[in-house]
Amino acid sequence: MEIKNAEFVSSHADVSKCPPPDKPEFAFIGRSNVGKSSLINMLTSRRNLAKTSGKPGKTQTINHFIINSNWYLVDLPGYGYASVSRDKRQGFGKMIEQYILKRENLYCLFILIDVRLEPQKIDLEFIQWCGSKEIPLCLVFTKADKLTRNQLNKNISVYSATLKRTWSELPSLLVTSATEKTGKDDLLLFIENALAD
Ligand code: GTP
Numbered sequence: 001m002e003i004k005n006a007e008f009v010s011s012h013a014d015v016s017k018c019p020p021p022d023k024p025e026f027a028f029i030g031r032s033n034v035g036k037s038s039l040i041n042m043l044t045s046r047r048n049l050a051k052t053s054g055k056p057g058k059t060q061t062i063n064h065f066i067i068n069s070n071w072y073l074v075d076l077p078g079y080g081y082a083s084v085s086r087d088k089r090q091g092f093g094k095m096i097e098q099y100i101l102k103r104e105n106l107y108c109l110f111i112l113i114d115v116r117l118e119p120q121k122i123d124l125e126f127i128q129w130c131g132s133k134e135i136p137l138c139l140v141f142t143k144a145d146k147l148t149r150n151q152l153n154k155n156i157s158v159y160s161a162t163l164k165r166t167w168s169e170l171p172s173l174l175v176t177s178a179t180e181k182t183g184k185d186d187l188l189l190f191i192e193n194a195l196a197d
């Protein structure tokens with residue numbers, strides 16, 4: 001599939017104010033700074049469609065982008081950002097939870113994982129929680145450019161083995177680098193297949 005057109009639609013802190021849920025939607029979530037906004041720019045071939053930053057905590061609302069006039073990509077705030085106040089962190093947590101549980105047109109939640117790190121408790125708990133709520137999900141490893149091929153394969157095997165302890169069937173796993181624009185075709189094919197289902 002080709003993305004011919006991508007436009008910003010809206011930015012809201014409250015899921016009830018988001019665009020009407022009348023089109024398929026794919027959202028990006030993960031720890032702050034994992035590369036959610038960068039991946040949206042990579043996918044849409046737009047340098048600045050979603051705002052990115054070297055500092056965690058850049059995206060603070062639910063951001064909708066309309067693609068090819070008929071489906072949405074959504075950039076969400078990150079979880080696990082330690083440097084904001086507890087109240088604000090809880091606010092983001094609530095916003096994300098409400099979005100995930102209430103957004104009826106959510107075709108798939110892409111959960112982004114920094115491939116450089118060993119499995120993090122916060123990500124594993126989040127993946128588990130999504131599973132318990134039967135949210136359709138796909139795991140997307142980011143920043144693959146930071147590792148050698150060997151390190152990459154090793155980290156992905158460790159992650160898969162960790163997930164297998166609690167998942168009888170593993171969710172789909174994709175590997176990406178926004179910097180090197182790798183994994184784009186796989187991600188677009190995944191979306192295309194989900195749209196066709
Ligand atoms: P929040 O909105 O704060 O939750 O962060 P985010 O997950 O949207 O991350 P963002 O896309 O803003 O990227 C965070 C930092 O990681 C930026 O400095 C990006 O340039 C960098 N980054 C993102 N993706 C990649 C990647 O694939 N490779 C490398 N090397 N750096 C990346």
Ligand code: MG
Pocket residue numbers: 036037038051052058059075076
């Ligand atoms: Mg962001």
